[in-house]
Every structure is written in structure tokens, then in C-alpha cells.
């Protein structure tokens with residue numbers, strides 16, 4: 001008997017009476033009776049804290065209970081109960097709740113597993129410096145993985161722009177940033193996983209063992225298992241970063257330069273290639289660009305041509321203090337090949353960790369102005385290289401007008417750095433672009449900043465792509481109908497569906513993605 005059993009049972013009975021749940025009371029009593037190492041809670045503050053996400057686009061919905069696990073076995077105990085119940089109930093892992101469209105939500109009949117809630121007994125990250133990997137708990141935030149590995153002078157190779165995301169959460173999508181052109185997405189840098197399947201089995205998987213599950217889970221939107229441990233490949237951590245931004249007024253020249261840079265893979269290359277679009281007030285609204293400091297807008301206006309669209313290439317070169325003599329020379333050689341506006345070079349130099357954690361600084365600023373916890377109708381698309389200029393004409397120079405309500409990222413990646421066997425979906429071309437419209441909606445803002453306006457703009461962008469036959473794929477996908485999901489997965493759909501039947505036959509896991517019907 002668990003210490004919390006009576007309390008939980010009492011709370012559950014109260015819940016049954018209060019909300020008239022259509023899950024049988026016996027199932028609920030069974031959850032309360034599980035002997036967890038961590039703890040199950042029905043405390044109202046715990047329920048409230050998992051009922052919404054970063055997107056804030058859906059009405060908050062409290063789950064039945066929240067599990068704060070302290071081991072993979074805890075997660076397995078819960079999933080086994082859900083799977084074995086006459087009426088199965090949903091179980092969703094929640095990383096850091098940074099989804100946009102309720103993907104980590106579970107509905108009021110389900111249980112959320114708060115992977116990031118640190119129970120004292122949750123396994124510590126373990127760095128194996130000789131083998132160049134780290135074993136991390138699935139709910140660990142990347143910022144903590146970085147801190148841990150830096151103690152050994154090592155770091156993961158592939159990142160997201162923002163580090164307060166969980167390992168399990170980004171590996172369920174792909175995990176991309178400016179290093180992906182060379183190292184591939186984060187899912188291409190995983191050596192092994194421990195996964196709790198939808199039947200409640202704890203399975204170890206890798207390139208050699210349970211291969212189908214391994215590739216399926218990577219980019220698998222949480223559909224086949226809950227990642228409780230990931231083994232991440234490491235490299236020696238650079239000490240410093242030279243961070244450069246240059247501007248372009250020609251989209252063609254901008255993308256030619258980006259594509260040239262991602263074709264370099266030898267010693268002489270940049271380590272990170274991204275970019276963003278500046279439409280009119282885009283810089284003011286670009287919470288990622290504190291880099292263009294107070295005195296810089298003067299410089300920017302001198303290159304801005306009558307409010308037309310500008311493009312900013314963002315590149316970095318990593319180095320060690322001992323290389324500081326040669327770094328300038330290497331950068332000069334690389335920059336000579338580029339065709340940016342000559343007067344538009346913005347350079348800064350900082351510690352590696354400060355570069356990686358750059359978006360958090362922007363977060364703190366936005367939080368201080370109450371501009372972080374607002375709705376985020378983000379749209380992330382993978383656009384094939386062959387159609388990126390049509391996308392520019394139709395969207396950046398067309399649908400967006402001169403208002404963006406947030407940064408618009410654009411950068412190319414090489415498909416050969418993505419493993420086709422993973423569940424991640426990308427366009428059918430060797431090079432494709434991420435276009436990320438990272439907008440914040442303001443209730444009291446101008447018409448163009450309001451949620452409904454931005455949602456409608458997203459709809460118009462998708463409609464434009466469809467009419468122009470630009471075969472985009474959504475990244476962090478959100479689709480409304482089964483037909484849309486089938487189209488999203490394309491050739492991968494049959495494999496995806498068959499993995500679901502094998503590893504989560506009762507459709508218990510990650511129901512917030514709304515790909516499959518509710519638990520059967």
C-alpha cells in the first residue's frame with residue numbers, strides 16, 4: 001500500500017462525483033493503488049500547471065491526475081495499468097509543455113506524466129567522456145544536459161535555438177537549429193534509447209537492438225513510447241563563438257549564399273547557418289535579435305530600401321582560446337565568398353554557452369514585459385529548395401504585408417543528414433528550408449497583432465502553398481483530420497500506422513497529437 005493511496009483514492013472519488021467522468025471508478029482506484037517510487041498527484045495546482053502549453057491556443061483542460069515519476073519503471077507501471085484496464089485511458093508524457101497546439105495534453109480522462117518534474121530519485125545524467133556520450137533522463141532540459149557535459153569539456157553536437165526544452169520532447173519531433181546542416185537534427189545524434197511502450201514494456205533500442213522501435217520513436221510525436229533515457233553523442237565543447245550577421249536585399253543572393261554555406265563540410269566552414277526575414281518593423285518585433293543593439297538600427301536603416309523585405313544571414317564560427325590567432329583569417333576567407341551588402345556586417349564574440357543559451361535572455365526580457373505568456377500561433381514549415389523563391393514572393397513579399405508579429409526564421413538543411421528510417425517527415429528534395437513564423441498575439445494590440453488575424457494568416461499561407469502546389473511539410477505538425485495526417489506522412493504512413501499497432505495498440509500515448517482515435 002502506498003503512503004498516498006488513501007489520499008489519492010479520496011481525491012479520485014471526489015473527482016468522479018464532481019465531473020461525472022466516463023472512466024470506470026475501478027480504473028481510477030487502480031491508478032491510486034499503484035506503488036510509485038515518485039508520486040501521483042491530483043492537487044489542483046499540479047493539475048492546473050499541466051493544463052495549458054506555450055501556444056495557449058486551446059482552452060486549458062485539467063487531466064485526471066499527474067504523475068511525477070522517479071524512474072522508467074514508474075512510467076511503465078502507469079502505462080501497464082492504462083493498457084490493462086477494461087476501458088483504457090490516455091497517458092501523455094509532458095516535457096516542458098512548449099508545444100503550440102496541445103500536443104502534450106491528455107484530456108480530462110487521462111494522466112499526464114510530468115517528465116521534467118525533478119524527483120530526487122530521477123536518474124542523474126551520466127557523462128562517459130571516453131566514449132563521448134551522455135545518458136540523460138527523457139525529461140531533462142537541454143540546458144541542464146549542456147551544463148553537465150561542459151563539466152567534462154564536452155557538449156552535444158546538434159541543438160535547438162532554445163534550451164529550455166526537454167530531451168524527450170525535441171527527440172519526438174526532430175530538434176533543429178543552425179548546426180543541423182552539418183550534424184543533422186538532434187534525432188540524428190542519438191545512440192540509444194530506453195522507451196516505455198504503449199503496452200507498458202520498458203524496451204532498450206538502438207541501431208543494433210529493437211531497430212524498428214528506435215527509428216520509429218525518433219520524430220515519432222510520442223506515438224510509440226515514452227522516452228525515459230537517451231544516449232546523446234558528444235563532441236569537445238568549443239570555448240568561444242564568433243557570431244556574425246549580414247544583410248541582403250536580394251532573396252536569390254541570400255539563398256545562394258546560404259546554400260553554398262551548407263554545402264561546406266570540411267574544416268573550413270561555419271558551424272551554424274541560420275537566417276531571418278526582416279519585413280518593415282520585423283527587427284523591432286524580433287525578440288531573438290537583441291544582437292542588433294541600440295546603435296545598430298542606424299546602420300540597418302542605411303541599408304533598408306524603402307521598407308522592402310531584407311534578409312539576414314546568421315552564421316557562427318566556434319573556436320578555442322588557443323585558436324584566437326587564426327580565427328579572423330578563417331572567417332575572412334569564408335566571408336569573401338559571400339555576396340551580402342558590404343556595409344551590413346554585425347559581429348560579436350561570446351562564450352559558447354552564452355551563444356547556445358541566447359534565446360533565454362530574450363525570454364527573460366519578454367517575461368519582464370508580460371509578453372511571454374501570450375498566445376503563440378506559430379507556423380513551422382519545411383519548404384523544398386526548388387520552391388523557396390515562390391514561397392518568398394507569395395508569403396514574405398505577399399501575404400505577410402509589412403507586419404510579422406515576431407521573428408521569421410529561414411535556413412536550409414541537407415536531407416542526407418536526416419535518417420530516412422526515422423518518423424520525421426521532410427520534403428522530397430536534397431535541400432529543404434525551415435521557415436518558422438514565430439508570432440505572438442496581443443489581445444490589446446493592433447488588428448494585425450490579434451490572434452484571429454494571425455491564425456487566418458496561417459490558414460492563407462497553407463492555402464497559398466496548396467494552390468501553388470508547393471509541397472511543404474509542417475514541422476511540429478498539427479493537422480485537423482485523419483486525411484491530413486495521412487497526407488502529412490505520405491510514404492511513411494503505412495510504417496507509422498503499423499508501428500502504432502505494434503507498440504501502442506490501444507492508442508494510449510500522446511493523444512494530444514490527435515493522429516489516431518482515442519483509446520479503445
Ligand code: FAD
Nearest residue numbers: 095096097098099138160161162166168169175176222227
Ligand atoms: P512537450 O511540449 O511537453 O511535448 C511535445 C510532444 O512530445 C507531446 O506529444 C508529448 O507527449 C511528447 N513527449 C514529451 N516528452 C516525451 C518523452 N519523454 N517521450 C515521448 N514523448 C514525449 N524546436 C526545434 O526543433 N528547434 C528550435 O530551435 C526550437 N525552438 C523553440 C523555442 C521556443 C521558445 C519554443 C516554445 C519551442 C521551440 N521548439 C524548437 C519546439 C520544441 O522542440 C517543441 O515544442 C517540442 O515539443 C519540445 O518541447 P517540450 O520538451 O516542452 O515538449
